[in-house]
Amino acid sequence: MNDIPKHLFLRRELEKDIAQLPPHAQLPTERELTARFEVSRMTLRQALGGLLDDGLIYRVGRTGTFVAESRISKDRSLTSFTEDMRTRGMVPSSSLIDAAAEPADDAQARDFGLEPNTPLARIERLRLADGIPMCHEVVRVPLRLMPDILTADLTGSLYDLFGRHFRIRVASSIQRTRAISLDRPIARWLMVPAKSPALQVRRITSDTTSQVVEIATSTYRADRYDFTHLIRRQS
Ligand code: 16G
Known part of the structure; x- marks a missing residue:
């Protein structure tokens, strides 16, 4: 974790978690994730932003964040x-x-x-x-x-x-x-x-x-x- 930015480290950790979840499973709330990984809300948002860009997760309004259907999206490759x-x-x-x-x-x-x-x-x-x-x-x-x-x-x-x-x-x-x-x-x-x-x-x-x-x-x-x-x- 030393030489890579915190949010990238977190992104990798979250990717591993997501790989274990079925499509459309809901991710824990921001509060739960910041507590679990001991990171700031900003770091978490940066990490989630990257996963959104990669098409690994999607958001539904204020309801929450979910695992995307296809985890091998075009954006990713x-x-x-x-x-x-x-x-x-x-x-x-x-x-x-x-x-x-x-x-x-x-x-x-x-x-x-x-x-x-x-x-x-x-x-x-x-x-x-x-x-x-x-x-x-x-x-x-x-x-x-x-x-x-x-x-x-x-x-x-x-x-x-x-x-x-x-x-x-x-x-x-x-x-x-x-x-x-x-x-x-x-x-x-x-x-x-x-x-x-x-x-x-x-x-x-x-x-x-x-x-x-x-x-x-x-x-x-x-x-x-x-x-x-x-x-x-x-x-
Ligand atoms: C790859 C892309 C090219 C793109 C470049 C950007 C292929 C076949 N080509 O070479 O389209 O412009 O990457 O790379 O994948 P860069 O951001 O390292 O300059």
Whole structure:
């Protein structure tokens, strides 16, 4: 408990409790939880807020807080590169290859639900894990939503930046993964021979208001990355 914030520690503890409960079971009251975990009401609310965001629990007015039906919600697995690498016990970092404004082509405009030629920010980065290239990534966002993004520090977590700077909270993505053979420029960034196998993931991400906020293409080295999902059979 020493080096992680109290509310994150509590969130983990609550997650364990929730995993034991059936869907729609009511959680103890705030008063009971603060007493049991010996935390302040504010810490508890932060922890519960995280669980709400993750879709693990839901609230019904003043009646109480309940365990959500599906505990493997989309939000839960919609992770950033930074989170992904930390979960794997690695230290993420990034180097910025290029950041520039460009007009949306027809396909991008369609995916964003915008007019063709609407200005987008195109951010190209190399994502590293423990200092080794893991992923080449191109992210496009509408400049209207994030006007000064190109002058921000783009070497950290973009999803953090979306939230902190633009109050945009990613909520869901449509993601398509395919196997590819690397072309020379990307192979060079990833420091593998041209034509090496890679996993390419295209993500179209919407925020909590259902507007599309990001189109990303992430190309992962196949020798260093795999996707692991917890999937459940529908009962
Ligand atoms: C992942 C996402 C990408 C997102 C980035 C944010 C995939 C395939 N792509 O790379 O869409 O922009 O994470 O990560 O998952 P960050 O917050 O660490 O910059």
